[in-house]
Amino acid sequence: MSNISEDNIIIRLVTENDKEGWQRLWKSYQKFYEVSFPNDLDDFNFSRFLDPNIKMWAAVAVESSSGKIIGMINFFCHMTTWDFKDKVYINDLYVDEGSRVKGTGGRLIEFVYDEADKLGTPSVYWCTDESNHRAQLLYTKIGYKAPKIMYKRKGY
Numbered sequence: 674m675s676n677i678s679e680d681n682i683i684i685r686l687v688t689e690n691d692k693e694g695w696q697r698l699w700k701s702y703q704k705f706y707e708v709s710f711p712n713d714l715d716d717f718n719f720s721r722f723l724d725p726n727i728k729m730w731a732a733v734a735v736e737s738s739s740g741k742i743i744g745m746i747n748f749f750c751h752m753t754t755w756d757f758k759d760k761v762y763i764n765d766l767y768v769d770e771g772s773r774v775k776g777t778g779g780r781l782i783e784f785v786y787d788e789a790d791k792l793g794t795p796s797v798y799w800c801t802d803e804s805n806h807r808a809q810l811l812y813t814k815i816g817y818k819a820p821k822i823m824y825k826r827k828g829y
């Protein structure tokens with residue numbers, strides 16, 4: 674398991690003791706996106722993160738002085754016809770409002786890069802809203818803007 678530590682923050686994969694801390698940020702993330710998922714989905718997600726047979730994970734940023742979880746990133750691996758190797762998709766990223774612009778979001782993404790390298794699937798990608806300029810300030814530094822547009826099935 675990787676640990677990226679800088680200043681007072683440790684980035685690591687979640688363990689079963691992190692559920693409450695992860696869930697607090699997961700709820701804030703839903704508020705940010707003005708959505709509301711049932712609590713059952715929290716349980717389902719968290720059990721998938723801990724299941725060694727499922728290629729879905731979550732990492733958290735932990736303040737080492739207080740033990741408080743102040744950031745989370747959820748990601749998974751999937752097949753692609755474009756390569757022999759799987760790709761890693763970052764599904765969710767959130768940093769507590771009071772802890773932003775201190776490098777934590779960037780470190781969470783770098784943690785995923787590191788995990789993807791270890792899995793032998795170094796291709797990592799993610800999406801954001803066109804209107805999320807704050808996130809894009811970070812993303813254009815840590816990645817590059819792909820020339821793609823997303824479409825969805827109507828009603829979903």
Ligand SMILES: CC(C)(COP(=O)(O)OP(=O)(O)OC[C@H]1O[C@@H](n2cnc3c(N)ncnc32)[C@H](O)[C@@H]1OP(=O)(O)O)[C@@H](O)C(=O)NCCC(=O)NCCS
Pocket residue numbers: 705766767768769772773774775776777778779780800801802805807808810811814
């Ligand atoms: C997007 C988000 C995860 C970034 O987390 P963070 O911990 O602030 O990220 P970092 O500190 O690593 O990077 C922020 C970068 O953007 C820039 N930036 C962001 N907001 C800024 C602001 N208000 N003023 C100036 N620069 C800003 C900084 O330059 C910084 O880059 P640097 O570290 O090279 O200086 C966080 O803002 C967040 O949780 N937002 C709400 C949820 C969200 O949008 N999630 C992403 C969904 S795709």
